[in-house]
Amino acid sequence: MGKTLTLSRRGFLVATGATGLTLGVLGACSGPSDTEVDISNLPPNPEVNAWVHIARDDTVIVRIARSEMGQGTLTGLAQLVAEELGADWEKVTTEYPTPGENLARDRVWGDFLTGGSQGIRGSHQYVREGAAAARIMLVQAAAEEWGVPAGECTVNKGVISHAGSGNETSFGAVADAASELTPPTEVTLKDPSEWTIIGQPLPRLDTKDKVTGVQKYGADLQMEGMLNASIKAAPRRNATLASFDASAVSDMPGVVRVMAVGENAVAVVADTWWHANKALQALPIEWEGGDAFNSADFEAELVDGLTSDQAVTGYEVGDVDEAFSNADQIIEAVYNMPFQSHAPMEPMNATALYTSEKCEVWCPTQNGEAALAAAAQASGLPIQQCEVYKLLLGGGFGRRGMTDYVTQAVLIAKEMPGTPVKLLWSREEDQAQGFYHPTTKARVRGSLDSEGNLTGVNVRISGQSILAGIMPQAIVNGMDIATFQGLANPNNPRTADQSLKYTFPNFRADHAMRNPPVRPGFWRGVNANQNAIYLDCLMDELAEAAGRDPLEFRLAHMQDSPELAGVLQAVADTGGWGSDDGKHRGLCAFYSFGAYTAACAEVTVDDNGQLKIDRIVAATDPGYAVNPQQIEAQVEGSFVYGLSAMLYGNITFVEGEVQETNFDTYNVMRIYEMPEVETIIMPSGGFWGGVGEPTIAVAAPAVLNAIYAATGNRVRELPLNYRNLREA
Amino acid sequence: MGRLNINGEIVEVEFDDDTPLLWVLREQLGLTGTKFGCGVAQCGACTVHIDGQAIRSCVYPASAITEAEQITTIEGLSEAGDHPVQQAWEELDVPQCGYCQPGMIMAVAGMLNNNPEANDEDIDAEITNICRCGTFGRVRRGVHLAKTKMA
Ligand code: FES
Numbered sequence: 001m002g003k004t005l006t007l008s009r010r011g012f013l014v015a016t017g018a019t020g021l022t023l024g025v026l027g028a029c030s031g032p033s034d035t036e037v038d039i040s041n042l043p044p045n046p047e048v049n050a051w052v053h054i055a056r057d058d059t060v061i062v063r064i065a066r067s068e069m070g071q072g073t074l075t076g077l078a079q080l081v082a083e084e085l086g087a088d089w090e091k092v093t094t095e096y097p098t099p100g101e102n103l104a105r106d107r108v109w110g111d112f113l114t115g116g117s118q119g120i121r122g123s124h125q126y127v128r129e130g131a132a133a134a135r136i137m138l139v140q141a142a143a144e145e146w147g148v149p150a151g152e153c154t155v156n157k158g159v160i161s162h163a164g165s166g167n168e169t170s171f172g173a174v175a176d177a178a179s180e181l182t183p184p185t186e187v188t189l190k191d192p193s194e195w196t197i198i199g200q201p202l203p204r205l206d207t208k209d210k211v212t213g214v215q216k217y218g219a220d221l222q223m224e225g226m227l228n229a230s231i232k233a234a235p236r237r238n239a240t241l242a243s244f245d246a247s248a249v250s251d252m253p254g255v256v257r258v259m260a261v262g263e264n265a266v267a268v269v270a271d272t273w274w275h276a277n278k279a280l281q282a283l284p285i286e287w288e289g290g291d292a293f294n295s296a297d298f299e300a301e302l303v304d305g306l307t308s309d310q311a312v313t314g315y316e317v318g319d320v321d322e323a324f325s326n327a328d329q330i331i332e333a334v335y336n337m338p339f340q341s342h343a344p345m346e347p348m349n350a351t352a353l354y355t356s357e358k359c360e361v362w363c364p365t366q367n368g369e370a371a372l373a374a375a376a377q378a379s380g381l382p383i384q385q386c387e388v389y390k391l392l393l394g395g396g397f398g399r400r401g402m403t404d405y406v407t408q409a410v411l412i413a414k415e416m417p418g419t420p421v422k423l424l425w426s427r428e429e430d431q432a433q434g435f436y437h438p439t440t441k442a443r444v445r446g447s448l449d450s451e452g453n454l455t456g457v458n459v460r461i462s463g464q465s466i467l468a469g470i471m472p473q474a475i476v477n478g479m480d481i482a483t484f485q486g487l488a489n490p491n492n493p494r495t496a497d498q499s500l501k502y503t504f505p506n507f508r509a510d511h512a513m514r515n516p517p518v519r520p521g522f523w524r525g526v527n528a529n530q531n532a533i534y535l536d537c538l539m540d541e542l543a544e545a546a547g548r549d550p551l552e553f554r555l556a557h558m559q560d561s562p563e564l565a566g567v568l569q570a571v572a573d574t575g576g577w578g579s580d581d582g583k584h585r586g587l588c589a590f591y592s593f594g595a596y597t598a599a600c601a602e603v604t605v606d607d608n609g610q611l612k613i614d615r616i617v618a619a620t621d622p623g624y625a626v627n628p629q630q631i632e633a634q635v636e637g638s639f640v641y642g643l644s645a646m647l648y649g650n651i652t653f654v655e656g657e658v659q660e661t662n663f664d665t666y667n668v669m670r671i672y673e674m675p676e677v678e679t680i681i682m683p684s685g686g687f688w689g690g691v692g693e694p695t696i697a698v699a700a701p702a703v704l705n706a707i708y709a710a711t712g713n714r715v716r717e718l719p720l721n722y723r724n725l726r727e728a
Numbered sequence: 729m730g731r732l733n734i735n736g737e738i739v740e741v742e743f744d745d746d747t748p749l750l751w752v753l754r755e756q757l758g759l760t761g762t763k764f765g766c767g768v769a770q771c772g773a774c775t776v777h778i779d780g781q782a783i784r785s786c787v788y789p790a791s792a793i794t795e796a797e798q799i800t801t802i803e804g805l806s807e808a809g810d811h812p813v814q815q816a817w818e819e820l821d822v823p824q825c826g827y828c829q830p831g832m833i834m835a836v837a838g839m840l841n842n843n844p845e846a847n848d849e850d851i852d853a854e855i856t857n858i859c860r861c862g863t864f865g866r867v868r869r870g871v872h873l874a875k876t877k878m879a
């Protein structure tokens with residue numbers, strides 16, 4: 001039996017006068033009736049509670065607050081709901097409630113933020129509770145109709161039965177009655193051993209539309225009377241718009257308006273986006289001020305931070321300085337992480353329709369509520385008069401948690417009341433106006449005693465803080481705790497899911513903050529990406545200095561984390577670690593986003609020092625595996641994202657302007673470079689870890705360590721960018 | 729103004745001499761299955777077929793296409809969305825965000841038109857589409873599965 005939980009009322013606001021409220025709710029979901037957008041034209045379906053609508057044909061509509069951006073959350077969360085509901089999976093569909101509806105209903109769906117690999121782990125509890133409550137109400141409705149005790153009824157695949165009386169009915173038949181019942185105050189969740197839908201490698205619910213071109217993304221929206229906008233914000237960091245000469249382009253085909261957008265951008269609105277963008281490229285624009293920031297010059301500041309006395313300690317064990325002063329050997333190295341652009345395949349976009357009464361926005365967003373707040377602020381209307389309709393994302397990776405493009409779209413639409421305007425960024429704009437993965441360097445040091453035992457580890461990070469850049473209120477005592485992902489204090493509840501799992505006698509992770517005038521952002525995997533390089537490549541270097549096998553050396557310091565040791569051992573076993581077949585392998589294991597991940601990479605480096613990655617074996621322990629085939633997809637994808645950064649990722653600034661403006665200069669991995677990934681999913685149960693991000697951390701270190709095995713050369717400077725890996 | 733043969737139908741549509749086919753499809757004909765990713769022939773999101781050959785429509789002026797040439801978009805690849813490549817994609821759950829996938833599918837279908845036996849080396853050489861979600865492993869498996877369906 002699962003454990004019994006007491007529910008807060010907020011968990012499942014139940015409809016009173018259900019059908020009426022449901023109608024109202026669905027009305028709010030639909031696009032304006034005078035447009036072609038058709039977010040939902042479902043017939044009224046009783047809302048059993050906030051999570052579940054059930055149609056009279058037994059279709060179960062699961063309402064999902066988190067955004068689908070490729071990570072499979074829509075399907076995974078629907079599995080959680082269907083499991084506790086006892087639904088027939090074949091009849092399950094999903095839809096998004098809107099942020100405005102959430103606001104109007106006292107935030108019944110909690111927050112809409114989709115980030116931090118929280119899609120499942122941050123909502124499994126209340127989602128399952130909501131579904132369990134709905135099941136109880138459906139059963140009660142049936143039992144009351146039959147005059148039998150609810151406790152004698154059973155549920156199987158959307159059918160409620162009572163053995164004693166031989167009665168049987170379906171969810172759809174009792175949904176109306178159920179929606180009028182008082183919700184239970186206690187529910188019992190199924191024990192994991194009883195799961196039949198959670199844990200199954202079910203196909204995604206959104207695949208068919210994605211292979212036929214039917215799936216509409218934000219960039220694809222079309223509405224009656226809609227105009228299209230292309231925008232250019234100041235290319236130089238923090239510059240502002242001085243002037244532009246609209247008359248130079250106003251006669252170009254299709255051009256309707258040329259306008260300033262806020263302080264720092266100018267947009268052309270035209271009949272088509274092609275026309276708008278062409279005119280924008282021809283538009284004479286003057287900018288003023290800003291930071292003539294050169295990333296090459298910033299190197300010196302990063303280097304300075306590596307040895308600065310001014311640093312904030314994120315986590316400390318014992319006395320690492322003492323360990324270093326007594327050491328027989330100190331191994332020291334400097335690694336780096338350059339700026340990265342998110343570069344999702346679908347450029348930023350939002351469509352807005354403004355009138356003096358209402359502001360509506362259709363957009364792909366990872367943060368519906370923040371998008372709603374941005375719409376309210378930009379439109380100047382009360383938030384209750386604004387609404388955001390979320391669309392599936394053509395990639396997010398953290399970029400779409402920001403709302404700059406929503407603000408812009410609303411500011412443009414506000415100039416043209418009654419006309420829907422779709423703002424779509426060019427790829428060049430997307431590259432130039434990012435919230436980039438922060439740049440850091442690390443000086444890593446480890447000490448060995450005369451027997452080759454590890455006595456101390458220091459990871460000194462120098463560089464940019466994400467929180468200082470975009471959430472300065474989250475900096476406490478000069479510390480950005482997010483900087484220490486994977487190196488953080490396990491005893492602090494705020495950092496436990498991003499904590500150090502190695503056991504070291506003496507350890508210190510510290511950070512000398514150096515912030516360039518470049519706005520940073522959360523980039524899939526965030527700071528775990530480079531912290532894993534910093535820590536795990538050092539472990540590889542230390543193993544070698546100690547004359548120990550890199551696997552055995554790592555395992556020797558994982559005595560307090562059988563899960564981390566488990567994933568590492570698994571990739572070593574499957575990956576052929578230790579075999580004398582002449583292949584060159586590298587290992588990495590890391591803990592972040594509440595999940596344990598490891599990789600074993602196999603590489604060849606040719607005579608010209610060029611890399612070929614031959615094989616990757618990965619393992620992940622996310623506690624529970626809701627949909628193993630989707631976890632596998634996320635693990636594979638994480639390697640492509642992480643290795644693209646390792647191979648090529650580098651946003652550079654000259655005089656404040658981004659130099660890598662499209663994929664011709666911002667190269668990313670293609671299929672020919674990517675080996676098959678063999679994924680071992682080993683959920684050990686008892687916790688809910690993330691999936692979408694944690695594996696990225698182990699991708700680059702495993703390959704870097706394998707390059708060392710192949711060449712005897714430590715590669716510490718990223719990106720590799722085709723350089724000769726055999727040269728020191 | 730031009731006449732184009734798209735998915736088996738002749739359509740008359742207005743465009744400037746330099747308007748790429750991509751924007752004619754997306755904005756004038758509402759065929760939004762063909763995606764915009766980069767606009768400079770780098771990513772392949774905009775891949776369609778002309779006479780069965782994969783081309784990148786973001787740099788292909790519509791005015792350069794004659795009525796005799798048959799344009800096929802993802803919407804016209806198969807009537808019921810069941811081209812062998814689409815079937816394979818569905819079976820293996822290839823798409824993640826899915827935004828690159830119409831282009832990926834058109835690129836693969838184009839390759840298999842010319843070379844129904846395409847092997848891994850052919851895939852490496854010809855499928856240069858970008859997928860930021862990183863579906864490459866399943867794309868590769870999907871090509872091989874599609875081949876068996878076509879055989
Ligand atoms: S949009 Fe045509 S190749 Fe990228």
Ligand code: FES
Pocket residue numbers: 070345394395823824825826827828829858859860861862863
């Ligand atoms: S599936 Fe998202 S970019 Fe390919």
